[in-house]
Amino acid sequence: MSDMFTYELSDLMLFSERVYWRLFDLENTALWPMPLLAPLALLIALGLHAWRPEAGLRSICGLLALAWLLVGWNFILQRYAPVNWTMTYVGPAFMLQAIAFAFLAVRGRAMGRNTRPERMTGYGVILAATLAYPGLALWQGRTMASAEIVGIAPDPTAFASLGVAFLVSGRWHRLAVLALPCVWLCQSALTLYALNGPAAMAPALGLGVGLVGLILLGKRPANPE
Amino acid sequence: MLFSRRTLLTGAAAAFALPGFASTTDAAPLRTIPSTGAKLPAIGLGSWITFNVGTDPVLLESCAKVIAAFVEDGGGMIDSSPMYGSSQDTIGYGLEKLGYPETVFATDKVWTSTADHGPAQITESRAAWGVEAFDLLQVHNLVSWEAHLETLFGMKDDGRLAHVGLTTSHGRRHRLLERVMRDYPVDTVQLTYNLADREAEDRLLPLAREKGIAVIANRPFRRGALPRALKGRPLPDVAQELGADNWPQLLLKFIISHPALPVAIPATTKVAHMRENKAAATGPLPDADMRRRIIAHFRDL
Numbered sequence: 001m002s003d004m005f006t007y008e009l010s011d012l013m014l015f016s017e018r019v020y021w022r023l024f025d026l027e028n029t030a031l032w033p034m035p036l037l038a039p040l041a042l043l044i045a046l047g048l049h050a051w052r053p054e055a056g057l058r059s060i061c062g063l064l065a066l067a068w069l070l071v072g073w074n075f076i077l078q079r080y081a082p083v084n085w086t087m088t089y090v091g092p093a094f095m096l097q098a099i100a101f102a103f104l105a106v107r108g109r110a111m112g113r114n115t116r117p118e119r120m121t122g123y124g125v126i127l128a129a130t131l132a133y134p135g136l137a138l139w140q141g142r143t144m145a146s147a148e149i150v151g152i153a154p155d156p157t158a159f160a161s162l163g164v165a166f167l168v169s170g171r172w173h174r175l176a177v178l179a180l181p182c183v184w185l186c187q188s189a190l191t192l193y194a195l196n197g198p199a200a201m202a203p204a205l206g207l208g209v210g211l212v213g214l215i216l217l218g219k220r221p222a223n224p225e
Numbered sequence: 226m227l228f229s230r231r232t233l234l235t236g237a238a239a240a241f242a243l244p245g246f247a248s249t250t251d252a253a254p255l256r257t258i259p260s261t262g263a264k265l266p267a268i269g270l271g272s273w274i275t276f277n278v279g280t281d282p283v284l285l286e287s288c289a290k291v292i293a294a295f296v297e298d299g300g301g302m303i304d305s306s307p308m309y310g311s312s313q314d315t316i317g318y319g320l321e322k323l324g325y326p327e328t329v330f331a332t333d334k335v336w337t338s339t340a341d342h343g344p345a346q347i348t349e350s351r352a353a354w355g356v357e358a359f360d361l362l363q364v365h366n367l368v369s370w371e372a373h374l375e376t377l378f379g380m381k382d383d384g385r386l387a388h389v390g391l392t393t394s395h396g397r398r399h400r401l402l403e404r405v406m407r408d409y410p411v412d413t414v415q416l417t418y419n420l421a422d423r424e425a426e427d428r429l430l431p432l433a434r435e436k437g438i439a440v441i442a443n444r445p446f447r448r449g450a451l452p453r454a455l456k457g458r459p460l461p462d463v464a465q466e467l468g469a470d471n472w473p474q475l476l477l478k479f480i481i482s483h484p485a486l487p488v489a490i491p492a493t494t495k496v497a498h499m500r501e502n503k504a505a506a507t508g509p510l511p512d513a514d515m516r517r518r519i520i521a522h523f524r525d526l
Contacts, residue, residue, distance in 0.1 A: 010448075011395065013274070014274065014277055014309065014310045015274060015277045015278075015279075015310060016274055016275070019277065019278050019279065019281065019284065022278075022281050022283070022284060023279070023281075026280075026281060079279070079280075082279035082280055082310065082311045083277050083278065083279040084310060085308075085310060
């Protein structure tokens with residue numbers, strides 16, 4: 001077992017970068033027009049939140065519950081696990097996260113009176129995950145066919161989930177939407193670092209946001225004002 | 226050498242005594258596994274990372290082309306492992322398209338820390354390849370090696386397996402490998418050996434020759450890092466004498482010229498690279514003096 005610590009990160013990679021990005025290409029094609037509808041639905045729910053916060057937050061959490069369920073089943077277990085057997089063990093964790101979001105969607109007590117900076121941060125994170133994340137494909141020299149899209153791909157779905165932490169109240173509620181996305185983004189950053197250094201920046205940034213959220217939200221009372 | 230699902234296993238002795246490589250058009254001389262006399266080409270085909278393409282139809286087709294070209298150029302050892310994601314399925318896909326050619330030396334591994342799961346895993350591997358039996362099964366990275374060796378030697382005794390081997394990589398667990406080589410009648414060992422990783426020369430390769438164990442070289446290019454690092458660097462003078470046009474060919478010629486090493490298993494996703502690798506076994510190979518000059522040149526770079 002001590003041998004494990006003498007391996008480099010790249011030695012542990014089971015697949016190539018080409019194979020990794022092709023997964024998104026295939027997934028987007030297989031689920032079309034979901035790659036268009038999923039972000040649109042999240043944007044509508046975000047708009048609803050600005051108008052009627054409780055209904056909006058319930059909608060966002062409901063959509064993310066569906067997103068974690070679909071990403072866990074379709075992408076993690078059906079698409080990713082064949083090239084990365086460790087994902088077989090990760091799939092069930094996505095189902096747990098889906099349950100956590102479903103719980104928040106149903107349970108109105110998760111809704112809190114957040115400060116304006118918190119709400120703006122939450123909106124910003126969700127907007128970045130929904131609108132900016134797919135554009136990374138172009139920045140990385142790929143086509144939009146292999147774009148990572150919220151509700152279809154795990155990284156932007158985890159990133160968007162972090163934004164919800166700034167919209168809900170209660171430490172346990174926040175922890176429920178921060179913990180697993182942070183763990184996922186951490187492993188994703190390590191994977192992409194081993195495959196292609198610069199591509200790791202996006203999930204690493206997401207992880208940074210999540211960690212800041214954990215630190216800041218852990219210090220403040222459950223219901224301010 | 227290779228049994229498809231449609232082939233009846235009528236007796237290992239008869240089957241393994243009839244290698245299909247005799248008809249190969251490859252001018253390279255075949256190599257011999259000392260313990261059984263089985264013969265196979267010096268350049269095999271690895272599948273670590275390169276063949277792990279999941280269910281991607283485009284990439285599956287691309288890998289099938291590499292396998293087809295490999296078979297066309299004489300075939301030989303194709304090596305995989307249950308650890309390599311979907312590589313076994315990819316090989317099965319490629320072989321099925323070719324009608325399970327006789328010139329493939331089917332080589333796989335058992336890789337599970339649960340000793341009792343070994344036989345079931347071997348059955349799963351056979352199903353993925355679409356073959357009735359493997360030519361060589363190895364204990365992957367010496368994981369649970371005692372229990373798995375017992376399983377593999379049992380299969381060999383029953384005529385269900387031709388060769389039993391051990392693997393390690395990255396220069397790890399050499400002491401244990403040496404001990405097992407001394408104490409068990411294994412047919413092959415697979416280890417990392419290339420121009421930059423020559424630790425095995427000290428003890429393991431001489432021991433392999435002494436015991437009549439065939440050595441299979443993995444990571445001949447350090448997963449492509451060696452050719453990348455050497456790109457643009459001058460080849461040594463001996464390259465011309467050896468007919469090596471580029472570094473990958475010289476690296477392979479260096480490996481397979483060691484008398485303890487019958488086979489190297491480079492992995493690739495490109496047909497052109499596969500053919501280039503195969504070509505390394507044709508023409509002259511470096512003798513002891515040339516090997517020293519290649520090592521000296523490499524050190525000076």
